[in-house]
Amino acid sequence: MASTIRVRATSSGDITEVQALIQHPMDSGFVKDAKGEIIPPHFIQQLKFEHDGKDVFVADWGPAVSKDPYVKFSFKGGKKGDDLRISWVDNKGASDTTTAKVG
């Protein structure tokens, strides 16, 4: 299985712009399936972007974030070729990690 995280990071001068798309059902726990049974909550609780050993973006998410979330932000610093480490943990304890190069 391919990674659940897609990242694109580009640096222009001293600012790095990051875009990420994460594949996750993000079930809120308030929705019923076709049989009328509650789909148990299943959502990302923490999303983290690390650059050079420092957190540059940390999000504490809840059930209100929609499926396959998309994130865009920029941070000061970072140059071409730098590593960006992205990870998430969900409420069931599952997680995924990937490393992307700043382009």
Add this chain to the structure above:
Amino acid sequence: MKRRGSVLIGSAFVALAALAFAAPRVVAADKIDPATEAKAFRNYFTAKFPKVKLDDFVNGPYSMNADMRKQWVEKEEFPPYEFAVDAGKEMFAKPFKNGKTYADCFPNGGVGIRQNYPHFDAKEGKVVTLELALNRCREANGEAPYSYVKDEMASLTAYMAFTSRGKPFDIRIPDDPRALEAYENGKRYFYTRRGQLNFSCASCHVQSPGERIRAEILAPALGILNAMPIYRSEWNGMGTISRRFVTCNSQTRAVPLEPQSDEYRDLEYFLSYVSNGLPIAGPGARP
């Protein structure tokens, strides 16, 4: 006076009916000319929207609304259907239990062939769509068919459309009365009003493209299938052509047909044929 009038009309009907019975074949053959009709269909849209480039019609609402287009262009940098294309690619390459793959069922290994579907199958005497061909391929190899509306089917068709991007729709209507009939049936379905709201497909997609229906912008019928399958934010996921037809029907409060029923297959045949020459743009993203 009144009574006389109706008697006269009555006899006129009888006369017409007699005429129709006398030479139904000739009349039908004279009438249907899909190539001319497709040209007229296209001209209607290019005349209605002189500023929209022909190839841009495949981008649906984005060809009609500058603000939506801006948002879409940004979205396309990170398209929401990317996961589906990847999943489809993986599924396409993975062999069935008997060792064969999807590539064995399709010309050119299934790559770059989206623009040729649906086609008319002379042996069966019916229209065969890509979704149908995929499930038939599965069944021929001893696998259970997929649901026609989303998930796996959407991923497979997304991958196949992706490998065919930019290729112009090339739908053929062979010289076969059954093929012409299928085209005619599709056209009839497209223009027939149905459902509690009494809408035909054409009410929205021919009469009112570019207009708002609640918060949405209606897509033009010309090129509307070129971007299929689509990721719809409203659906929170991917949907196939079957899903689009079913949802359109239920939104006008009509009773939707079974996916890949004869009528839907004919409708897809008609809609694809009139978009001949326009490039495949699928998979697409729509709000």
